[in-house]
Amino acid sequence: MARGTEALLLLSDGRLPAGGYAHSGGLESAIRMGRVNDIEDLKRFLTGRATTSGAVAAAFAAAACGACLGDRLEDVSVLDDEFQARTPSPALRQVSRTLGRQLLRAMTAIHPHQLQQRLPRRLNHPVAFGAAAAMLDLEPDDAARGVLHETLMGPAMAVVKLMSVDPFDAHRALAELVPLLDTIAGDAATYADADPATLPAFGAPLSDVVAEHHAAEEVRLFAS
Amino acid sequence: MTAEETAPSPTSAPQTRSLRIGVAGPVGTGKSSTIATLCRALSDEYRIGVITNDIYTDEDARFLRAEGVLPAERIRAVETGACPHTAIRDDVTMNLLAVEDMEQDFAPLDIVLVESGGDNLTATFSPSLIDAQLFVLDVAGGGDVARKGGPGIGRADLLVINKIDLAEYVDVDVEQMVADATAARDGKPVLALSRKRQQSIDELSDWVRQLKGKYHSGEHVPTDPGPMAPHFHADEDGGYVHTHE
Numbered sequence: 052m053a054r055g056t057e058a059l060l061l062l063s064d065g066r067l068p069a070g071g072y073a074h075s076g077g078l079e080s081a082i083r084m085g086r087v088n089d090i091e092d093l094k095r096f097l098t099g100r101a102t103t104s105g106a107v108a109a110a111f112a113a114a115a116c117g118a119c120l121g122d123r124l125e126d127v128s129v130l131d132d133e134f135q136a137r138t139p140s141p142a143l144r145q146v147s148r149t150l151g152r153q154l155l156r157a158m159t160a161i162h163p164h165q166l167q168q169r170l171p172r173r174l175n176h177p178v179a180f181g182a183a184a185a186m187l188d189l190e191p192d193d194a195a196r197g198v199l200h201e202t203l204m205g206p207a208m209a210v211v212k213l214m215s216v217d218p219f220d221a222h223r224a225l226a227e228l229v230p231l232l233d234t235i236a237g238d239a240a241t242y243a244d245a246d247p248a249t250l251p252a253f254g255a256p257l258s259d260v261v262a263e264h265h266a267a268e269e270v271r272l273f274a275s
Numbered sequence: 276m277t278a279e280e281t282a283p284s285p286t287s288a289p290q291t292r293s294l295r296i297g298v299a300g301p302v303g304t305g306k307s308s309t310i311a312t313l314c315r316a317l318s319d320e321y322r323i324g325v326i327t328n329d330i331y332t333d334e335d336a337r338f339l340r341a342e343g344v345l346p347a348e349r350i351r352a353v354e355t356g357a358c359p360h361t362a363i364r365d366d367v368t369m370n371l372l373a374v375e376d377m378e379q380d381f382a383p384l385d386i387v388l389v390e391s392g393g394d395n396l397t398a399t400f401s402p403s404l405i406d407a408q409l410f411v412l413d414v415a416g417g418g419d420v421a422r423k424g425g426p427g428i429g430r431a432d433l434l435v436i437n438k439i440d441l442a443e444y445v446d447v448d449v450e451q452m453v454a455d456a457t458a459a460r461d462g463k464p465v466l467a468l469s470r471k472r473q474q475s476i477d478e479l480s481d482w483v484r485q486l487k488g489k490y491h492s493g494e495h496v497p498t499d500p501g502p503m504a505p506h507f508h509a510d511e512d513g514g515y516v517h518t519h520e
Contacts, residue, residue: 068366073356153368212357270331274354 058187062180063197065204069157071150075209075273076100076202077258080265082213086257090217093210094224097203101228101235103255105202107137108177109195109239110250115174115181116194117243124169127178129247134175137252140259142266144175146275151179158183191243196236203228209273291383293324294490295374296483297363297400299427300411302393305437305470307335309411309479310388312470314344316480321385321487324377325350326370328359328392335390349381359392367404374404385487396425402497407486410500412456413437418447421456421465426501428456433464433482440469 065071078096081087087096111134118126138144151174159167164186174182177198184194207225211218242250265275298306307327314323323345327335333352340347353373355362362370374387389405391398400408410431412420415438421428428434434456442449449467456465466482468475489495 066365068368070362070366070369072358072361072366073354073369075356153372156372157368209356271354272331272357274356 055187055189055193058189059184059193059197062183062187062189063200065201065208067157067161069150070153071201071205072208073274074146074150074205075213075275076104076206077261077265077275078206078209079213079271079273080261080268083268084261084264086261087214090220090224093207093214093216093221094227097206097224097228098231099255100206100258101199101203101232103253104258105199105232106235106239106253107134107251108180108202109199109236110242111175111177112181112184112194112198113191113240114242114245114247114250115178116184116189116191117181119166119182119185120191121244124171126247127174127182128171130181130250131171131174131178133247133250134178137250137254138175138259139254140262142262142275143259145266146262147175147177148173150176154179154183158186162186190240192236192240195239196232199232199236199239203232212272291378293374293378293384293387294407294487295387295389295405296486297389297391297405297408298411299363299391299399299408299431300393300435301395301416304393304411304413304416306390306393306411307338308470309409309435309437309468310390311339311342311344312468312476313388313479313483314339315342316476317386317483318345320484322381322383323349324381324384324387325390326373326377326387327352327390328355328362328370330355330357330359330392349377351377355392360394360398363389363391363398363400363404367401370404386483396420396423396427399426399431399500402499406490406497407432407495408500409433409435411435411437414439414442414447414449414452415445417445418452419455421452421459424459429459429461430463430498430500432486432498433466434460435479436465436467438469439467439475440471 081096087093111130115127115130135144138147166186170182180198181194184197203225207221210216210221262275265271298310300306310325325339329335329352336350336352339350351373353369370389377387378384408431410427436452439449453465453467466478468479486495
C-alpha cells in the first residue's frame with residue numbers, strides 16, 4: 052500500500068472530531084423542497100454533488116495539498132480566493148469557512164504542525180483539507196479522495212435522520228458510485244500543481260439556491 | 276462584525292481564559308432558565324458569555340436574549356445537527372471554537388456558560404470543553420429520577436433539582452429527592468432551586484463564586500462524570516438505541 056493510507060483514513064473518517072456531523076450537504080433542504088423523495092432521488096442527488104461541488108472540492112484539496120508540500124503558501128491564499136469565486140452562495144461560503152476553521156482547529160490538537168502558523172487565517176474547507184492532508188504527509192491524490200469522500204458521506208449519513216429510508220440503501224447508493232468517485236478523484240489529482248485560476252468551476256446553482264433557503268429556515272436539523 | 280472576521284489563526288489560544296461551566300440535563304428541566312437566573316444574579320460581579328446548543332433551532336439563545344440578562348451579542352448559538360450530546364462530548368470542536376471566539380471577542384470574560392441541548396440522563400460534557408458542569412433535573416420529571424443515577428446525576432460538579440416551587444403540585448417530596456440525590460452522589464453537592472425563591476438563587480450564586488475561587492487558586496480539578504451509556508432515541512418510526520463507543 053502507498054505511504055499514508057492510515058493517515059488518509061484518519062483524516063477522512065466522519066468520526067474525526069471536526070464538527071462535520073452537523074451538516075447535511077444541502078440534503079435537508081432538498082428533501083424539504085420535495086426534490087429528494089426516495090432512494091433513487093438520493094442517488095441522483097449524490098451523483099450531482101459528486102460531479103459538481105465534489106469535483107471542485109477534490110481539485111482544490113489536491114491543489115492545496117500540492118501547494119503546501121511544495122511550500123508555495125502564497126498559492127494557498129490564491130486557491131482560497133479562487134474557491135470563494137466558485138461559491139456564489141453566501142450561506143455556503145460561511146459553511147465552507149466554518150468547516151475549514153473547525154478542521155484546522157481540530158488538527159492543532161490532533162497533529163500539531165508548523166504549517167498551521169504559516170497558513171492564511173481563514174480557509175475554505177477543501178483548501179483546509181488539502182493543507183491538513185499535507186500536514187499528515189499525504190499526497191494530493193489522497194487529499195482529493197478524502198474530501199470527495201467527505202462531501203458524499205455527509206448527506207449519505209444525514210439521510211436516515213431526514214427521510215424514511217433504509218440505511219443500507221443509502222450505502223448501496225454510495226457503493227454504486229465508487230467507480231465514478233475514483234474517476235473524479237483521479238481527475239482532480241491532476242490539478243496538484245496547476246495554476247489556481249485553471250481549476251474546475253462546475254457550478255451547482257440549485258445547491259446554491261437550497262443553501263440560501265436552508266439558512267433562512269426557522270427550524271432545521273442540520274446547520275446546512 | 277462576526278467572530279470569524281475577528282478571530283486570529285485557528286492555532287492561537289485566547290489571551291484570556293474564562294472559567295467555562297457546562298449546563299446539562301434532560302429536555303425541559305430548566306437549563307435555559309437556570310442560566311438566565313445565574314446571569315441575572317451574577318452579571319454585576321462577573322463578565323459572562325453564554326453559548327447555547329439547540330437541536331432544531333436557536334430558540335434557547337433567543338429566549339436568553341429576550342430575557343435581557345446579558346448584552347445580546349454575548350449569547351451565541353451553536354447548531355448541533357440533531358445530535359446535541361455529540362457536540363458536548365464526542366466532537367466538541369464547534370463548541371470549543373464558539374467558546375474561544377467568545378473569550379476573544381469580549382475579553383476579558385470571567386465566565387462562559389455552555390448550555391447543552393436537552394438530551395437524556397446520560398449526556399455529560401467532556402472536560403476538553405468545560406472546567407465544571409451542572410446537571411439539571413426538575414421535580415416535575417418525577418421524584419424518583421435522582422435515584423436512577425447515571426454519570427450526570429452521580430458525578431457532575433453540582434446537581435440542581437429545579438422547579439421546587441412546583442413540588443406540591445406534582446406530589447414530590449423535595450427533601451427526599453435531595454436526600455436520594457445526595458446518596459447517589461456520595462455526598463457531592465445537590466442544590467434545590469427555584470427561580471422564585473431568592474435563597475436558592477443565593478446558594479447557586481455562592482456555589483459559582485466558590486468554584487471561581489477554586490478555579491483561580493488551582494484547587495479545582497476538572498473531572499469527567501463518565502462516558503455515554505447506550506441510549507434510546509425516539510423518532511417517527513419508534514426510535515433506536517445507539518452508543519458512542
